[in-house]
Amino acid sequence: MSRIPEQRGAGASHPLLELSGWLVLPHGTAASFGRLSFGQWIESMETLEESQDQPRRYILPGFIDTHVHGGGGGDTMDGVAGIQTLSRLHARHGTTSLLATTITNPWERIMAALQAVRQVMDLQAQQQAQGRVPTGAQVLGAHLEGPFISPQRLGAQYPATREPTPELIAEVLAAECVRAITLAPEVPGIAAAAQQLAAAGVRMGVGHTRADGDQTAAFLQELAPLGRLAATHLFNAMGGIEGRVPGPPGALLSHPQVFPEVIFDLQHVHPLNLQLARAACPDRVMLITDAMRAAGQGDGESELGGQAVTVRDGRATLADGTLAGSVLTMDQALRNAVGAGVPLPEASRMASAHPARSLGLTDRGELREGLRADLVVLDEDLQVVDVYIGGQRLAPVPQGEI
Template identity: 50%
Template sequence: MTVVEGQIWTPLGWQAGRLTFEATITAFEALPQAPDEWIAPGFIDVHVHGGGGADVMDGPDGIRQMARFHAGHGTTALLATTITRPWEDVLQALRAVRDVSRDQRSGEAQVLGAHLEGPFINPGKLGAQPPFALNPSAARLQQVLESGALRVVTLAPELPGALAASAVLARSGVRVSFGHTLATAAEAAEVISAVQAAGGTVAGTHFFNAMTGFSGREPGVVGALLARPDTFAEVILDTHHVHLESFRALMQAKPHRTLLITDAMRAAGMPDGRYELGGQPVLVQAGQARLPSGSLAGSLLTMDQAVRQAVRAGLSLHQAVSLASVVPAQYLNLTDRGDVQPGQRADLVILGQQGELHHVYLAGRLNLRSHTIT
């Protein structure tokens, strides 16, 4: 049994209190005053490729190494995210994610399943994705669903078969996220309607990046998603992928549907140098990961850094934490986390006033790898 005191996150604000927990939270007692430590639900990263020198495509050992690295930065749960590779490589990665998700080990962020980013993307908008794009045929869709790992699929809504595939995914409980797309607003809107009619949820993958932008005459995918307040938006808040003014505009449109992600690649937490992403050479320098073409190749971000960046952008710590934990839990329809109440899983972070990380608890166990990064 563990007992901690501090300023505890609640939907209405911070509450001085005492929290008692084992694997789950057993008691929450309000206090007249408590230490200046902020106790919040653990961060949930729905889009992360790697970190600490490892990548999802490396197989089970790589996934576990990545999960340990990000657990040290406040991520208590994540979706292991694939990259566009030859089809059999993608299926193998999904099976690896499934196997790891069924066997969580001490010190690892819980792998909730897979985010399939590629190959169902537009070959004309690859970004840092390798050139193995495919259309989402019924046979391919059946194969990825049979993996048992799928939670989110990034796809380009303009692809042949995307409309039918999106409805199938929605009926299967998989989130559909638009990315690496050249779709018009009309094409995006048609798929949004199909997904919602099937009871599903739509998001924008790394919003603003690798999608058609907004203008007065052609709203693009950005405009189609902004116009619908019930859709979600992932955002990589490292100041390289998204300008802070763009982030502030997004928060005006979707204050309760924006979620922080890392989109981190294997070099997160590693020194500058040469790495790879999906078999492509990547140069990491001055806080950026880029292909030889100059395209950004994922990020070097961690979730605790993203929260602090949101605070620097003008959000309160309470709202920044919400974008990292509460909104992702709502997006994935998780009912056992994303709040700090009795009965919830004791995935917790303890923060300083500006979001600096003090401690991480994974299902009630203190993660000794967690530490403050400034």
């Protein structure tokens, strides 16, 4: 993990820019009209009297998606080109940082995908050092979703689960890109693997599990002193909550360190369950996309992890009707949350500040002086108008590319 952290001052400098509009600030309950001055980093902010001459627009910190498989026809499992494609698609929807997410597959394919993530990270670092205008979201690393999960709770995952031997975990860490992982508490050897992963700074998420509430709670208690914790797409690919059967969601929501991921595409999670997560974890709920390659492609036939997927009316399913990831983008997740009654500043934190904290990032996720100028500008309907990554306006898409 030593090659991942970002430092202020890295990369070529560029001229200061200014943006004015309704600033969605950290800890605020409403947006404030003001102006940002920024280069690669936010240099200053000031409040202003509202201008009647400008259309109403909101300036938010760029979205951070910690769980995204694909988009625009590309997928993490495709290698370098697929990762670059998905990063371009999601950047145009306000995502400025992401974790390219793998899926359970034969081991050699997973390792090839992790090597590709590392290559993209290195390429982006070189481009930043040269001052080149970004064309896609910054790939912070990988989220390894599987293969250390329950074969009985695969969801849309490929049936190639493994037990996490010390040798396999060492191989994962040697790729120098894994920042988050999904684990099922009941998998043999998982506790020892979690200790290896935590020592390397990897965020550990519970998901794709048949464990009950007590097993999950015991696992979380064991992991809590070791590092950062998450719930992989809370409520999905795990049991539910009943009066005498809390299931994994009950254990995850009641733990004070867990950052719950929520796929809020109005397909995976009912709005009342989003409200439950907000009430239980008011400063930790994270919006994610769990997007697959079909995101941004419209309805039709697609693929996820080697399995055929059909997208119809925005719902992606396997042949048997199982939900297969999503075609969500982070701007739509934000709009959905606001539509469900979440105030815009809180929805912004769910899309930016909370994911940043879950990964231990201290250089982004909020509008604050000294942080990276990763910005998304939205119109009054919360549609994306502009995106800035490290203070540079997102480059136009080359002709013929996503």
